[in-house]
Amino acid sequence: MINLTKIIAAILVLLAILLGVYAWMLGRQPTPKAPAASERGSEQTKSQPAVTYPVVVAAKPLPAGQVIAADALRVEHLTVNPAGAFQEVAAAADRVPVLDLSEGTPVMENQLVSGLALRVGAGERAVAVKADEIMGVGNKIQPGDFVDVFITLKSDGKDVDRSQARLLLSRKRVLAFGSASVDGLPSKTADKQQQQAQRTEPARTAVLAVPVDDVNRLTIGDATGRLMLALRNPNDMGEPDPKLFTDLPTALQPASVRPGEPRRPPLEGLDRAQAGLTALDLVTGGKNVASRPALTEARAISTGTRAPQPGTARGGLQVEVIRGDRSETMSY
Template sequence: MRHLNVTKIVAIALIALAAMLAFYAWTLARRPVASTPTPKALAAQTAYPIVVATHVLPAGVAIANDDVRVVMLPVRPSGAFADPSLLARRVPLSDIGANVPVVEAQLSSGFAEQVAPGERAVAIRVDEASAVGNRVRPGNFVDVFFTLKRDAVGVGPNAEVARSQTRLLLSRVRVLAFGGTASGAGNPSQFGALARTAVLAVPTADVDRLALADSAGHVLLALRNPRDEDAIEPAARTAPSGTLQASARSADAKANTASMQAAAGISLSELAGGLGSAPAVAVARRHFGRTDAGPGIEVIRAGHAQMLSD
């Protein structure tokens, strides 16, 4: 009898537990289930700012500010831009369609972008002695000197080079590459190793002069401090001997004397102390403190002095 009572109690307890579990399951079933976003839903909610062309961008024409705009796209193409200012003055290599994202691969880049308008990249031959012991680095500024030997074959009044001479050809020229290393690239420990050429950013008007000096004479690079802005004016590079002009870039005119004298040059007979022949080029000396006509340039040729006003 007692055994039956225990069995009834256990059965009632199990029934009560089952009822509780059923109620709990029913409660869970009525709760709203939070939906897990699918990958496609996540992709649809993500957008990226991408620069696209407002119209067809023709190849070879620099991009202006109103040629591009920013739109939100669900994908980010490789090499795309988010800031339109990064595309200012960049040049497309091929036509870019309207509303098409502008990417890096479509634009001119690399070495040509380092050449400023009005300049040309020109390579000249160098060796360890003519390139400051191979210590020239891309980005440096150099002065270009050249030496011409007397024309031994055509000695006389018809000789193309009557006297051996050296003078400053170009001043404050930027180095774009040295040897196999361009600006912003390469291992610093390998700079100058076996360098045979230097690439300079040369004003277009001076390319022919540098090419002639490199082919007919010996070119020397003189390394200079980048903060030194003393330089001869472009007009002085092509002016006849005796008409050298001071640079206006330096506040102190005295700082230009060295560059003007270097541009005037020196002949081998002058260096040897010869007195019997006129110098190959005029030697200019700048005078200061004059009260009658202001600063001027005294030009000495064959022992005769002539004062030129600025």
């Protein structure tokens, strides 16, 4: 009886060992359903197309500082949508890049000229002049307003015969006054207290849109006299008639016309700005010729042809300066 019990116990232990080995072998084998699920997931990934975005890119190299033509751009579908990118060619055409863009480069807003420069019209220049509360109509001027620029010249017995005040420029557009500007860009100051202080701070400059051939008038007027801005209604289109006044002479005289060449038209635009303007002509209107300094004629004189005068340095050059009917020799 004891032997039978031992035999049964040995058989049960052997069966337990066999079952344990079988369970271990089953645990080592991969799950049969896993490969099928993986294959189905990869098939679904291949069947679904990648998400793309329309992005305007350069169809050819775009040099900095030149207007972008519409045919120099094209729309490509990219898997990424860069911040500030354009989706339509019309939105980026006729803009000016600030850096060179190679072909295929996405065109973005921060790569193009922006700000106050875009508010300056063709043939105009943005010019800043000193401003204060009196000059700026009690700080009531706002960007976008139109103003007349008056100039006051005080007599000092040297440059001006007597004090005068007159209209210098008429109906000029204000691009910026103090920290406010027509470009509408938000302030970069994050602190609200600093923003409030910026609004209440008196304006120190006024930026005006001025035709390029009138920039000389404004800059000389700001340097030699006191400017005053007169605020005007934007619907008031009245301006002085330029035909009633003679043109001021330029600081640089145009080159003489050769025989047989046609007569040149009056200087305008950049040519007139290049010719410049003198403060004396601005004050006198170019008519007070007698008050101009006498023209001097200088010519070098060889040291061997004229004996040195007392007090002059030996071995130096001499110049004969002629002022009207007077002549004197100066050594240097």
